Amino acid sequence: MSVMLETTLGELVVDLYCDKCPLAAKNFLKLCKTKYYNDVLVYNVQQNFMIQTGDPSGTGRGGTSIYGMLYGEQAKYFEDEIRLPQLKHSRPGLVCMASSGENQNTSQFYITMRGEDMEFLDGKHTIFGEVAEGLDTVLKEINELYCDTDGRPYRDVRILHTYVLDDPFDDPKGIEDLIPDASPARGRPEAESVNPRLIDLEDEEDGLTAEALEERIREVEANKRAVVLEMIGDLPDAEIKPPENxxxxxxxxxxxxxxxxxxxxxxxxxxxxxxxxxxxxxxxxxxxxxxxxxxxxxxxxxxxxxxxxxxxxxxxxxxxxxxVAKQWNRYTMRPRGSTKIKSRGAGFQERSPDASTLLSASSAARAGNGGGRNGKGSGLESGPRTSVPAPKSRWEESAAGKASHGAVEVSNRKRPASPTGYQEGRGRDSGGEAGGREGRKGRREAQGERSQRSRSRSLERIRKQIRRSGSPSRERRERRDGLRERDWRDRRERSRDRSQSRELRRRR
Known part of the structure; x- marks a missing residue:
């Protein structure tokens, strides 16, 4: 009733609750037996909250259950197995089904990384196992990876192989056709639709010539440098390419x-x-x-x-x-305004929009404490990506808490009318709306003329500064050097004369 998952960072041993959650446990065991999880990405890491994987597409919108593989699309999902109060999200290392709704479990699962403030997940997701080995080593290292705003690590972590250690369930009919003769050596699942990131070359060294391995190392190193620049904000996109036209x-x-x-x-x-x-x-x-x-x-x-x-x-x-200068200029000259981002359990925080918010309409903002440093809520989803709602704190539920964090209602009061009416000197007419339009047009024209004069004066000042600070001509430099040479000779002669005069006076 246990499975070993070999990842790029080490091995995990998972014990399954076959008696309490037979559907979820059998689904997980048979998927591991058919090597469904081989080379699947760990695509969502919320620091000190949870780690999510199990989707061959790497997007959080794919995956199917073993029942769907055996019986067709109508059996893609299976029912929840909520066991309260025996099974709760009360400690780190619990293995749970990730779903987008009720009774919509497929192949995706997540592992909890804490035991506090997780009650809002109870009754919504099936808990079908726990990590027996690797919690303080492998999962801790995955939990500390740097991630983007969607929660995906900048370093690709994959489940390389799955080994069924103990299986109490009988194999269903037709599963023998799904079990491969050997573990597939594909590197990436065929359904994966995300771009690769930083990888380890240890698994690729076998079978490569010296030239191919050297070329691969250069490619990986260049990708690493680009991803690091993207992480620190010096590059808008690691995958950016020059235009072909x-x-x-x-x-x-x-x-x-x-x-x-x-x-x-x-x-x-x-x-x-x-x-x-x-x-x-x-x-x-x-x-x-x-x-x-x-x-x-x-x-x-x-x-x-x-x-x-x-x-x-x-x-x-x-x-x-x-x-890529034009793309770079659009990134560096982006607006510097701030946006209000709601943080899990921490109210509101001020943040400037990052590159991904400006360059991609699909990217999300980074959240705070409960969602970890990566911030997309819990991210426990399968099919259409939907975040698990965060638990509301006491101050969020109270009117005083909302008012203290800027929830101020702006009144819709009208501006009082001018006591003097429209002024004829500025093109306004007391006749009403038509005069108002003419007045506004006159003000805009006058403002445009003032702006043009101001720009002209500024350009003239800049030209004068350039002329003043420009390098002197050759004749001026020679004349200046000649004056300095003559001045130096005159000073030297006057000093010699003074010394001779003092010597004569001393001898007398």
Missing amino acids: VLFVCKLNPITTDEDLEIIFSRFGTGVKAEICRDPVTGDSLNYAFVEFDDVESCEEAYKKMNNALVDDRRIKVDFSQS
Whole structure:
């Protein structure tokens, strides 16, 4: 009545409650026997709360029970086995079914990492086993992994193999067709739809040549560096790639303009956009540019025809762009406003939106204490991802607690009318709405003129500063050095004369 799970971080031994929860225990044992859990990701880690796995897709929306594999889609789910008050979420190491609703258990399960403040899960999820070995070693290491806002670790942790140590249930009819002759060596399940992250190479070393292994090591190291930059916020996305419809053009003549390049490259397609990179201070061309096309085919055709072409008496060099500057600028120049995020059991906290919130509509915000550092509530879901509701604390249920955390109602009072009415000097008319529109239009025009004058003055100040701080010409430098040399010679002669005068006076 026990199973050993071999993970990338060590072994776990799970004892099952076959007498109290026979459906869930039999489902887990037979799935392990058919090697269903081999290479499945640990895709949701909520620090000091729970660890979730069991979905071959790695998304939390997949998986099926052994009954669905044997009897078809209509038997995909099986019933809950709630055993209260005998089985409660009262200690770490309990193995429970993860489901999105009542009687919707499949293959997903989670392991609790604490015993306090877990009562809200009682009566909602089936507890069918406990971890007998590996709680303080393997699970502790998994619990301390760095994770993204969805709770997925930046390091891929997988269940490599499953070994059934004791099985009291008879094999159902047809399961022998599902049991493989040997453990599958697939590396990733066929149903997995998420991008791989940091991995360990120990399981891949066998069967690789020295060149292939060296190439694989370089690839993994590059991926690690990109993921680390994403973790600390210096990179918007570790999987970011340069656009395929943009060409990089260099060795340009300084007199070439954006319009010239657009005209030249427009023969390969419509909607061509060219941008020459210029010095931010002087505005001079840096002799390279980026040319963007509407489709990849036009870009490839332009690369074939325009490389080493003659443009303004210069042989230009054309290559496919490897720059992600535009994506990077959108990330670094994102709004810096703050959002209110509700935290499990800790009220509200102020937080600036992170890169994933701005770049992906599907990412969620990071929660607080109860949801761990990764924050998506409990994340115990199967099928459509739905979070388990957090228990409300006393201050959340009280009106005083809500008021103390900013739940203030804003009144809908109207602004009092101006006692003087509309002023004719600003284009307003006491005639009513029409005069108000004219007045607002006049104010906008006046404000635009003031803004234009202010920008002009600012640009003029900047130009003067640049002229003042610019390097002196050669003639000015020579004249300045000559004056300094003459001044130094005059000072040296005057000093010599004073010394001679003092010596003569002393001799007399």
